Amino acid sequence: MTVPRAADGRLDSRPLAEPSGEPFPPGRTTLELGTSAQAVLAVPPGDPVPRPLLVFCHGAGGSAADSLAEVGELAADRGALVLAPSSTAFTWDLVAGGPGRDIATIDAALAQVFARTAVDRVAIGGFSDGASYALSLGIANGDLADAVLAFSPGFAAPPGRHGRPRFWIAHGTDDRVLPVARCGRRVAAELAADGYVVTYDEFAGGHDLPPRLVSGALRWWLDGPRV
Template sequence: MTVRGHASSGRLDSRPTATPTGAAWPPGVHELDLGGGAEVLLAVPPGEPVPRPLLVFFHGAGGNPAQSLAALGRTVTDRGVLVLAPQSGAATWDLLAGRLGRDVAVLDAALAQVAERVPVTRCAIGGFSDGASYALSLGPANGDLFDAVLGFSPGFASPPATVGRPRLWITHGIDDRVLPVDRCGRRLTTAFGDAGYDVSYDEFDGGHVVRPEGVADALGWWLGDDG
């Protein structure tokens, strides 16, 4: 795997566009060849290789890319959204394990491959649990790449920088026993709002889960009528 960008700063250099130079990947789930033991899955919806929205989605602690795709389900496919699902290098993401570096470099390398072979109209970043915390940290540091952040039951956020102002969507279950809503979802929503971000917040009756209706609501909020 080629290390790209300023990994320790959380900044990403790669920029997918609507006009890649290489042959597009066909519909289906593809494992990107990044080397160094890095695992990243790219899910391409059915249909012709037209420019589509791209969602980067991070799994929770102890998870994997296949679980990310399963959590999002058919809703993303039905909306024609590309999904890039990385695997953390350790049990959780590098920032939560101590410092940014390896996982940022893997994501940048994966985005570089996407930029070569997949037409993309816009990008968002999201995740579940620890993955949501990671998305709410990397997203604000790369607001010139991601126009939105989708946080499903996050625990915290620690942006290493602030570049641009992506819109934020946060959802949290009121019965969450893993990351309690009051000190996590509600606190984060208030903190980002006070910092000047456009935040949409959704609470639901339930625990530490990703709900299909929550995915649908998040995608609808992000994509609006653009599909």
């Protein structure tokens, strides 16, 4: 299939009350999205039931496989689906200058997931450049995602604002790639000043994603209120 461009940063796909397609099997499925577009869906073991969905975006130069290595097993332990897209270039379109093909790819992937899988809530997450992308997409699509999980983000540059998602932001105090003072700490303060609900976790560490942070963020999202 051909993936259209999405210049406004909006994700149009929405969960369906009764998906009509055959449910995705447990395990990992690479979705058919056309040339240069890729996303992998990870489904926990068990019967097909309504599940939470985490869309997780990798760091610059990464891939869907990196995202699943970071969050896939921990999300499965909580019964959550993970949709892991790969950026079509070295990093994500919004980070590189403006919304376009990556947003369209994610929207097309979501459409396939929602057509075959019952989803009861959605979060957008990511690491490094993927975290900046998740923040930007989450602010622009808070009427779809009830939460954003951002690990070591650099900035937020939403093309618009819709809904009021909650935010979990974690950043290492010794981050030499995206220094905490001008990145995670600043972004968290700006979102809080805008009236968003923000949980900020500043940890002793560098530009990395320890499993305990992922577990804490998943617990915060899945055990917390819906907005």
